[in-house]
Amino acid sequence: MDRRKSIETMILGVGASALAFHGCKTEESKPAEEVAVNTDTKYFGRTPAELERIEKLNAERLFTDHDMDTITALSLVILPPKEPFGGPIEAEVPEMIEFMGKDIPEMQPTLKGGLMWLDHKSNKEFGVEFKSATLEQQKQICDEICWHDIEKPLEEQPLEIQFFALMRNLVVTGYYTSKVGIADLGYKGNTPNVWDGVPQDVLDQHGVAYDPEWIAKCVDQSKRNVIAEWDENGNLLT
Known part of the structure; x- marks a missing residue:
């Protein structure tokens, strides 16, 4: 099966199952914290405290340039680019992985140790660092660590297997939660x-029709962004 297609199917399946869950609100719920206002197009809405933490993490550096190049190379092996959408690079997946490593320090030993293992393995097998190996050589290395015994807890698996499992999850998550991934x-x-109303053939099938005055007022595309208002008698004003 095509690797990308199988991943897309899994992502869509998880998204569909999530629709089955609904949030609940208690009567004694606390008022929401004030949300910081930011005109940055990449800003997605956070409280002042959260925004301060994000800015602090963004100012830090976890990986070297070499590490980032290796992460990029591995990301492209895990999820090859696809036209016209692109791939992990266009979705800024390597940057997201570095951010996650800073945000969750527990990931750092596995990430850094795994990157060292990749270079050691590649140098031993092919005489070059992982990022400089050919695609086939990179795949050969990944084929050795992409599967593990499901009967054995992941945390009991060798470091390189834990690393690949973590990287695979981060790459797929980073890509399919990005603008290009969602478009993909x-x-x-x-x-x-x-919305132009119920299709005419459906209206004809049921022998009904819109009131001309109502349809002119309620299905006016020039006012589609105007919020509807009614008077005290329920009459539409806008």
Whole structure:
């Protein structure tokens, strides 16, 4: 099976199952914290404390340039680019992985140790660092660590297997939660559209029709972004 297709199927399946869960609100819920206002197009809404932490983490450096090149190379092996959307580089997956490593320090020994293992293995087998190996050589190395005994807890597996499992999860998560990854999935949720009313053939099938005055007022695309308002008698004002 095509690797990308199988990953897409898994992502869509997880997304669909998530729709089955609904949040609950208690009567004694605390008021939400004030959300910081930011005009940055990449800003996704955080409290002042969260924003301060994000800025602090962004100012730190976890990986060397060599490490980042190796992460990029491995990301492309795990999830090859696909036209016209791109791949891990376009989705800024390596940068996301570094951020996650800073945000969750427990990941750092596995990430750094795994990167060292890749270079050691590549130098031993092919005489070059992992990032400089050919794609086939990189795949050969990954083939040795991409599967593990599911009967044995992952934390009891060798470091290199733990590393690859972590990297695979981070790459897939980083890509399919990015703008290019969502476009790759073809997900159209939360996308504004144009509604012209029930199709005419359906209206004809049921022998009904819109009131001309109502349809002119309620299905006016020039006012599609205007929030509806009603008077005290329930009459539409806008």
